[in-house]
Amino acid sequence: MSFDTLILAALGYVGLLFTVAWAADRAAARGRTRWTDKPIVYTLSLSVYCSAWTFYGAVGYASRSGLEFATIYLGPTIVLAGSWWGLRRLVRVSRLHRVTSVADLVSARFGKSNPLAALITLIALIAATPYLALQLQSISVSFAAFSPGDLPSGPLDGWVAVGLAVFAILFGTRNLAADERHHGVVMAIAVEAMVKLLAFIALGIWVVWGLADGPADMLARIAARAAQPDAAGWTLRPDRWTALIAVSAAALLTLPRMFQVMVIEPADETPLTSAAWAFPAYLMAMSLFVLPIAVIGKEMLPADAAPDLYVLHLPLSQGADGLALLVFLGGLSSATSMVIISTIALATMVSNHWLVPLFLALRRIDASDTAPADIRGPLLASRRIAIMAVIGAGALYQAIGGGQALAAMGTVAFVGVAQLLPAMLGGLLWRGATRKGAYAGICMGSAIWLLWVFLPSLGLRGLPDLGPVDPLAGAVFVSLGLNIACFTAVSLLTLPDPQERLQGLSFVHAVSPEATMAGGAVRPEGAVRAEALLTLARRVWGGDEALLFFRSEADRQGKSGFLPDVTASFLSRLERRLAGSMGTATAHAMLAQVAGQRQTTMSELMAVAGEAQRAKERARQLEDDSDELARTARSLQEANDRLTALSVQKDAFLGQISHELRTPMTSVRAFSELLKLPDLSPEDRERFAGIINEEATRLTRLLDDLLDLSVLESGRARLSSSVVNLHDLISRAIEASSALGSGAELRIDRDTPTEQIMVMTDADRLLQVLINLIGNARKYCDAARPVLTIRTRKLTDGTQITVMDNGSGIPAEQQDLVFEKFSRLNDPARAGGAGxxxxxxxxxxxxxxxxxxxxxxxxxxxxxxxLPVRPPGLGASAETS
Amino acid sequence: MSLPPEGPIFLERAAYRRRRLQDAARLLPMATIVLLLVPVWLMPSALSGALGMVGLFAVWLLIVIASGLLHRRLGRPLPTEAPKDEL
Structure with missing residues (x-):
């Protein structure tokens, strides 16, 4: 196969990737993200984890250290297996805050601190540069593997770097959307993921069934290889095994490129349920044939062949050119996808946390500045500069460095970024984590990493001597251990500032940040500020998108037009939208400039807490109040019913009393007329006078009653207290009431012995009540054989007298009314009194x-x-009177 | 142990199953760690060759299958919220 064919194939393949990316971007621009939102695309994009380090380096790693290579893929398997409660939460919180990178996440959690983000960017950059160089180098050596041997690699490397930079700039910085999604890039990465998997599996199948004699033979060869004396490195070492699994698990979460595809690119956390098993399966498939290829390569290739390139040399040495080309494309895919995503992720960090703050510091954005100074240009330019700088750094590193085994650089980068994990995880799980703690942990861990891992890997320092423990494993345990210890201890000892505490609450409990803001208080000079903010947003997003956002915010507040009130929650949402374009810390600083937002103070934080507490209380009070209201309404309803009924009764009574007064008056008048007649017998005269007298008495009684009642009601009744025997009182009452008797003879049922109770009260008044009750029974008891039962009881706090008859009683609906004035049962004919x-x-x-x-x-x-023991208002003196 | 202060104490069957699935999903990474680390701690040299490879990939496959079954079922919506498209 000619070298030109190879170049053509590579160019054609790259052309295909450009087309895919372009098509996906176009579709996304039209709002069609059906493909990029598919879980399979998400899973495949995660495979950017398998860089050239995996594609070429894993075989080299396996030929040196046997099964240990698998640790790099087992760590991610563990993390993905726990995605239901780990990754999902990470993705959700990150989407909530629209973080743009791992540095952004950590800095946003610890109070939107840009210096912290800048530090993390630095560490990520230090760790990634050799790793990027390694990818570029792998492309260069894979070209070299096909070439006759005297090919000068310099210009080709340069073109590869330029091509990758162009791709990254074209599809990574097309626009400054309010999120960092790159549909075209993700789609291209997914295609590349399939190519590299197909290539590697095809090679593996060819090796196991073509070169070896099937799986059984392959296992025998592996066993034989492991037993050889020069395979001493194959013996697994538990310390390295554990350390590497831990580091690779951590790196999956903190590597900028992994954070980009795993957290930033998906629309939400739903594709994780598929990736939870599909990505481990992908990793397993990529790892399955590593050991067989390493063993067969060792057997069949000359001893001086580099193990890192077995995957290419094996098919080439057997004349399988087509397979070799496929493998080459797979390797190219691995390297390019890693470089593109890493570059975009790192460039975002460099731009958001280094260049833009610098730009803003040099040129203050003034709210009163009406000149249409566009920030988009500088922002995009800074991204592009950062992309070129990152790729340039990798290329430069490759040009002056190079020559190391592929595998070593990968591990170095992994241990480096793993130092970010304690701060990231601690920040998400523990509200007590503070910024100073994060600084302490990251600085301590990174320092050990630089001294014990990074510098030795460049040959600038010797490896630390840790006795029986492997130097790398030792460095991992010591650096991560001290990192966690410093992070925890300093967090425990220091106080977070209010902004940190707000963010901590929002991150740890995954609640929306504006939910933690104090109410919707409108800030002063609202309209002016809103206009300034709109100007700012237009400068960052362009006119249409800014207007759209502002209108939806105004809508949300129920206002028409484009200028919402500048409330705390509006500012919070605007800040997060801006953060999606330029990073949390930068967006915060910028809003602080334009909106005149002050730092959150402790008293505001307390106000927020108080507000939340009050809101809770209000909710509870409302509940109570509504109960209370229901009760009040019910009693009011009852009162109203009673009043209505009473009013009807009163009307009826007025008619009745007029009649009652009129009847005796009429007979008095009539009989007095009769008395005037001259020829009246004495008997008749006597009788008529009797009737007149009787009627006049009835009238007097009625008026007496009314007078009595009004006296009692006004509280002017005079009581004379004395001690009486209840038995005597009841007997007198029965006797007195017998005069009122009508109808059937009333039988009185008394319990005489218990009636011997001495009570202190106004005897005449009590007698009046008893007569009334007994009289009522005589008058109204409608039983065939009326029986009146009277029972008395002596209580500790008074005396109880029960009077009951055996008639039909009082209907339920009238029981409420019997004690009201003028109230009488329905049958007025039987009523002798006025009610x-x-x-x-x-x-x-x-x-x-x-x-x-x-x-x-x-x-x-x-x-x-x-009755009480003694009537009220009567002191001890009453007993003596 | 006191009863949970909020929400119903007992759940209907579907919700109950889902809770237990979530428990299992929490346990899965722990089980994975134990399966991957402990054998290598106990007998590193025996697992360094072909036996180790067979064992490792068997465990790996098991994890993938277990994770697949769990997450597929967890990813499904609850039956109560299912009939949305029947409007």
Whole structure:
């Protein structure tokens, strides 16, 4: 196969990737993200984890250290297996805050601190540069593997770097959307992921079934190879095994490129449920044939062949040119996808945390600045400069460095970025984590990494001597251990500032940041500020998108037009949208400049806490209040019903009383007329005079009653207290009421012995009540054989008298009314009185300090009188009177 | 142990199953760590060759299958919220 064919194939393949990326971007621009939102695309884009280090380096790693190579893929397997409660949460919180990178996440959590983000960017850049160089180098050596041997690699390397930079700039910085999604790039990465998987599996199958004699033979060869004396490195070392699994698990979360594809690119966390098993399966498939290829390569290739390039040399040496080309394309895919994503991710960090803050510091954005100074240009330019700088650094590193085994650089980068994990995880799980703690942990871990891992890997320093422990494993344990220790200890000892505490609450409990803001207080000079903010947003996003956002915000507040009130929650949302374009810390600083937003103070934080507490209380009070209201409404309803009924009764009574007054008056007048007649017998005269007298008495009684009642009601009744025997009192009442008797003879059922109770009260008044009750029973008891039962009881705090008959009682709907004035049962014909008896009785009992109640649920009408031990208003002196 | 202060104490069957699935999803990474680390700690040299490779990939496959089954079922919406498209 000619070298030109190879170049053509490579160019054609790259052309295909450009087309795919372009098509996906175009579709996304039209709002069609059906393909890029598919879980399979998400899973395949995660495979950017498998860089050229995997594609070429894993075989080299395996030929040196046997099964240990698998640790790099087992760590991610563990993390993905726990995606339901780990990764999902990370993705959700990150989407909530629209973070743009791992540095952005950590800095946003620890109070939107740009210096912290800048530090993390630095560490990520230091770790990534050799790693990027390694990818470029792998492309260069894979070209070299096909070439006759005397090819000068310099210009080709340069063109590869330029091509990658162009791709990254074209598809990575096309626009400054409010999020960092790159549909075209993700789609291209997914295609590349399939190519590299196909290439590697095709090679593996060819090796196992073509070169070896099937799986059984392959296992035998592996066993034989492991037993050879020069395979000492194949013996697994538990310390390295554990350390490498831990580091690769950490790196999956903190590598900028992995964070980009795993957290930033997906629309939400749903594709994770598929990736949870599909990505481990992908990694397993990529790892399955590594050991066989390493063993067969060792057997069949000359001893001086580089193990890192077995995957290319094996098919080439056997004349399988087509397979070799496929493998080459797979390797190219691995390297390019890693470089592109890494570059975009790192460039975002460099731009957001280094260049833009610098730009803003040099040129203050002034709210009053009406000149249409566009920030988009500088922002995009800074991205592009950063992309070129990152790729340039990798290329430069490759040009002056190079020559190391591929595998070593990967591990170095992994251990480096793993130092970010304690701060990131701690920040997400523990509200007590502070910025100073994060600084301490990251600085401590990174320092050990630089001294014990990074510098030795460049040959600038010797490896630390840790006795029986492997130097790399030792460095991992010590650096991560001290990192965690410093992070925790400093966090425990220091106080977070209010901004940090707000962010901590929002991150740890995954609540929206504006939910933690204090209410919707409108800031002063609202309209002016809103206009300035709109100007700012237009400069960052361009006119249309900014207007759209502002209008939706105004809508949300129920305002028309484009200028919403500048409330805390609006500012929070605007800040997060801006953060999607330029990083949390930068967006915060910029808004602080334009909106005149001050630093959150401790008292504001307390106000937020108080506000939340009050809101909770209000909600509870409302609940109570509504109960209370329901109760009040019910009692009001009852009162109203009673009033209505009473009013009807009163009207009826007025008619009745007029009639009652008129009847005796009429007969008095009529009989007095008769008395005037001259020829009247003495008997008749006597009789007529009797009638007149009787009627006049009735009138007097009625008026007496009314007068009595009004006296009692006004509280002017005079009581004379004395001690009486209840038995005597009841006997007198029965005797007195017998005069009122009508209808059937009333039988009185008394319990004489218990009636021997001495009570102190106004005897005459109590007698009046008893007469009234007994009289009522005589008058109204409608039983065939009326029986009146009277029971008395001596209580510790008074005396109880129950009077009940065996009639039909009082209907339930009238029980409420019997004690009202002028209230009478339906049958006025049978009523001898004016309906004042029970009303008077109640007033009397109240005056005596007792009560009279109707007892429902008995056969007939039953009343209970309760008397206190002594009437109110009567001191001890009353006993002596 | 006191009862949970909010929400129903007992759940209907579907919700109950889902809770237990979530428990299992929490346990899965722990089980994975144990399966991957402990054998290598106990007998590193025996697992260094062909036996190690067979064992490792068997465990790996098991994890993938277990994770697949769990997450597929967790990814499904609850049956109560299912009939949305029947409007």
């Amino acid at each position: 004042l008896g029970l009303a008077i009785s109640r007033e009397v009992m109240t005056a005596l300090g007792g009560t009279i109640t109707y007892l429902p649920g008995h056969d007939g009408a039953a009343f209970r009188l309760e």
